[in-house]
Amino acid sequence: MREFLKTKGFKMTPQREIIFRAFFEIGDHVTVDELYRRVRKSDNSVGYSTVWRNLKLICRVGLAEEVNLGDGVTRYDRVTREPHGHFYCVQCKQVTEFEMEEIVAKLHPIADKQLFHVDTIKCEISGVCETCQKKTDDDDDTPLVS
Amino acid sequence: MREFLKTKGFKMTPQREIIFRAFFEIGDHVTVDELYRRVRKSDNSVGYSTVWRNLKLICRVGLAEEVNLGDGVTRYDRVTREPHGHFYCVQCKQVTEFEMEEIVAKLHPIADKQLFHVDTIKCEISGVCETCQKKTDDDDDTPLVS
DNA sequence: CGGCTAAATGAAATCGAATTTCAATTTCAA
DNA sequence: TTGAAATTGAAATTCGATTTCATTTAGCCG
Ligand SMILES: [Mn+2]
Ligand SMILES: [Mn+2]
Ligand SMILES: [Zn+2]
Ligand SMILES: [Zn+2]
Numbered sequence: 001m002r003e004f005l006k007t008k009g010f011k012m013t014p015q016r017e018i019i020f021r022a023f024f025e026i027g028d029h030v031t032v033d034e035l036y037r038r039v040r041k042s043d044n045s046v047g048y049s050t051v052w053r054n055l056k057l058i059c060r061v062g063l064a065e066e067v068n069l070g071d072g073v074t075r076y077d078r079v080t081r082e083p084h085g086h087f088y089c090v091q092c093k094q095v096t097e098f099e100m101e102e103i104v105a106k107l108h109p110i111a112d113k114q115l116f117h118v119d120t121i122k123c124e125i126s127g128v129c130e131t132c133q134k135k136t137d138d139d140d141d142t143p144l145v146s
Numbered sequence: 147m148r149e150f151l152k153t154k155g156f157k158m159t160p161q162r163e164i165i166f167r168a169f170f171e172i173g174d175h176v177t178v179d180e181l182y183r184r185v186r187k188s189d190n191s192v193g194y195s196t197v198w199r200n201l202k203l204i205c206r207v208g209l210a211e212e213v214n215l216g217d218g219v220t221r222y223d224r225v226t227r228e229p230h231g232h233f234y235c236v237q238c239k240q241v242t243e244f245e246m247e248e249i250v251a252k253l254h255p256i257a258d259k260q261l262f263h264v265d266t267i268k269c270e271i272s273g274v275c276e277t278c279q280k281k282t283d284d285d286d287d288t289p290l291v292s
Numbered sequence: 293c294g295g296c297t298a299a300a301t302g303a304a305a306t307c308g309a310a311t312t313t314c315a316a317t318t319t320c321a322a
Numbered sequence: 323t324t325g326a327a328a329t330t331g332a333a334a335t336t337c338g339a340t341t342t343c344a345t346t347t348a349g350c351c352g
Pocket of ligand 3: 089090091092093094128129130131132133
């Protein structure tokens with residue numbers, strides 16, 4: 001990692017070490033704040049802006065990308081996997097993924113037709129996850145009381 | 147319109163009249179600020195928060211929905227048309243649309259498989275529009291000078 | 293090993309869109 | 323016409339994102 005960054009003109013620091021490590025451990029769709037909290041468990045002197053800047057850096061060097069699900073907070077996603085879309089549960093705000101190769105294949109010709117040069121393709125499905133559906137059902141079981 | 151709102155428990159006001167009219171005239175992907183400016187041309191006493199609230203209202207009654215292209219500003223889109231996705235040009239920030247019925251048809255089974263209850267489906271393609279590609283090409287034509 | 297310079301850091305300040313507050317005004321059903 | 327509820331406009335607030343700035347540090351060179 002140190003070497004990888006060096007080739008891009010960046011230095012390694014203890015904070016960066018912790019932040020990178022934490023990011024690749026914690027999994028995907030993490031927010032700055034979530035990662036910040038996690039990082040502070042290793043070293044509670046790391047600043048929020050340092051975490052933010054390093055998340056940006058991870059994106060700049062191509063190891064992650066920002067994900068915006070329209071709820072006002074940016075999440076960060078490793079780019080090490082196949083193209084995928086996101087399910088976003090509006091109740092528990094949990095993000096899950098789905099495979100999207102076929103969709104992407106269908107989308108490219110559409111873009112070509114309009115001579116649009118594609119950088120990124122995003123698909124997001126908002127709704128209610130299985131777990132939250134059950135919870136809601138439970139709630140609906142007891143309006144008899146009123 | 148007045149009647150439609152009445153059934154939903156809302157009142158009609160001169161400001162609302164102007165705002166609704168302007169929204170349905172101006173076309174899609176309008177931001178609060180854009181609509182605000184437009185509205186002020188009819189009546190420069192209308193407040194920004196009133197425009198904002200009425201845009202929200204238009205969404206609440208199902209006549210529009212928010213569109214978030216990840217550039218930090220919310221746009222508003224009428225819901226009177228078939229499902230469509232968005233091309234977002236990262237250079238000129240212009241938004242164009244593409245038909246998406248087939249995509250949606252492919253996406254629903256994917257959601258079903260995970261027992262995810264779908265509210266909305268969004269597809270966004272970021273990149274460079276035809277016009278901006280030409281501009282960039284022109285710029286690239288003259289590195290001979292250096 | 294020092295010395296140096298660009299990069300990195302942390303705290304605080306700033307930004308900007310979104311949203312809320314609140315006092316005053318207006319709508320509209322009765 | 324009257325009163326309750328909805329609406330409005332201006333200002334204040336919120337909150338995540340981003341910048342500023344003084345200080346520290348990494349890593350290269352001798
Ligand atoms: Mn993901
Ligand atoms: Mn649209
Ligand atoms: Zn859920
Ligand atoms: Zn463009």
